[in-house]
Amino acid sequence: QNLYFSYEAGTCCSSASADEMVAGLNRRVEAGHSSLIQSRCLFLTLGSAWAYALSNGNVVANCHRQPQQHFERVLLSPDAATQHILDAVTAARHVNPELMVVLTVSPVRHWREGPGA
The missing domain is CATH 3.30.160 (Double Stranded RNA Binding Domain)
Known part of the structure; x- marks a missing residue:
């Protein structure tokens, strides 16, 4: 369908x-x-610097099982990853200025790709 x-x-x-x-x-x-x-608190869990982008460079949140050739696997630079996090926190605090934001890291989310991947 x-x-x-x-x-x-x-x-x-x-x-x-x-x-x-x-x-x-x-x-x-x-x-x-x-x-x-x-909300009083927002938890953001970081899992990987790897992302999937369309040919126009836009990073997607979900590939929806579309053909792999529609996407490029990209490694976000530390500066780009930091900017995405800052943008998310800024947007959340625009809605709720008193919001406490907690960043956590999930080292096992993409473990199947290997520890150095």
Whole structure:
């Protein structure tokens, strides 16, 4: 079955129609916004500096089982990774200025790729 999806969201937002997919994305954004306003703390867990990008250079959150040739595996530089983290924290604190942000590291998330990968 052909589904509409966003490379910026998980499969939970995929749908048989574009309108349903957009409506689902909007509902999740609104729910996330409401949760963030009410939160005291946000945990961000870093797993890997490896990312998958489309030919236009945009990094995707989910490849949605699309053909591998649509993506390039890229290693984010320390500066790029830091900037992505800062952008996420800034966006979250724009919604909730009192938010405490805790960064954690998950060393096993991509262990199958090898310790030096």
